[in-house]
Amino acid sequence: MRLPELLSRVPVTTTAQVESFLGSAELKWGKHRRIKVGKVFHNFLCLRCGDQRTFVSGDELDCLGLGDDQVSIDVTLRCTECEASVEAWFLVASDGPIAGQSPHVKVERYTENLRDRAERIDAASGPFADLVKRAQLAYENDLGAGAVIYLRKIFEKVTWEVAEILNIAVKKANGNPRPFAVVLEEVNGIRNIIPQRFSSDGYQLFRELSGIIHGDSTEAEALQKFKPCLQLVLGVVNEVRQDNVVAQAIEELGWNVDVVEEEVSS
Template sequence: MRLSELLSKAPANAEAQVERFLNARLPWGKHKTIEVGKVAINFKCKTCDDVRTFMSGDKLSCLGVGDRVVSIDACLKCPVCKATVEAWFLVVSRDELDGQAPIVRLERYVDNRRGMASRVEVGAGTGTGDFDDLLERAQLAYEVQLGTGAMVYLRKIFEAITKQVADIAGIPTTGKKDGRKPFRNLLQEVDEQHHIIPTAFSGDGYKLFNELSEIVHGDSTEEIALQKYHPCRSLVIGIIQNVASDQEMKRAIDALGWSINQLNVPSSGAMAP
């Protein structure tokens, strides 16, 4: 495998044995141009309004960071409209980087899309509609190790779509004295009627929401938040997909002239835990 193939798997932290790409150790702070094939990453190009494979040139800039670490820069370009995205990769080797066939891992990946493109691996093709933006923000927060920030976005989506389904189904969102109904009760009522909680999380929907709330409002650490991010994200995406595929919900949404892409997301958490 050439190094470009590994980089093209970003943002996945993949590891693989690659062809030799350095003939000698690259000292700290020293640059070298490497030829390892073209990096190709899919983005939703905003100019083309379609998913495109953005590609780099034949040569990449490599910077020595440590004995087994290099930083690689690339500029990726849309093949149709020529919009560009800057990408940065931190690559770590098990042994010497200048070995004949080093085993390397993509430690970190950051891109600067400058409003020209959006990620596609977060929500595209999963039926998440306009929630893609919040899911992408959650993913980006996670990638830079901001676990609490990532959970805030997931909690917003969870609350918003549950309340919106309740509104469509005619389930009251207020409780006694017109106060806000506890989210636990609202989620239970909504799920009983429309089964929005994915089967894999059956019986644990509120438990996972409570995990989100404890991390957002409690004394949880960033490490714990990062550990719990993926199951919570899976639950949130599953809920969106369930609502989007519910035929009764579809008929009600159509009758109201709404769309799954137009569900309102509050700017801040609005429901009581």
């Protein structure tokens, strides 16, 4: 596999053995080198075209040396239709020396600057899209607790907003907020916003998110829990009743689903 093929597959495939792309000469720390290895392709929703488009790089990629086993690669990608441009950045590391023949490399980090010109194909839509994007960006920068803060904010906002629609009080007589668990239970009793698989204890998701934020989990654990928590929060936003994505997310979090199911059936 050539390096551009691996970069084009991110984030689906991040590890592979690739053809030599630096030659035999080491790229020393802090030094730049232009490498002519082929084009990188990524599909985005082009906001100027209003449709899904392929964005492509030039034949040469810009490498920055970070040691004998790591390089930073900056890529500019242009829409093949309107030529709107975006940027992508890859941190590529190898098991051994990254220069030489057929190194085994891994894309350790990937981020992009879409500059309001494009969106990811699977980008969230709707009133909470901006918070989802912020959560995803924090996650991709290894900020586990920071990413989960946005997820809890989404959960809170959707619950408060549905409560207001249903004329459920969100404040006490003295003006202080009512307990979130009480409001959530009343909302869910009228309009099922919690996926049915764990609807008997919808507050468990909030406890999970809050525990991560308040330090009950390490950053590594927070990053590991982010994706299943994201799926569950999006399940609430989309009023998911029951599907395989939600079931898998619950399993990945290690929640006691059997107990929940017994409570539902009792």
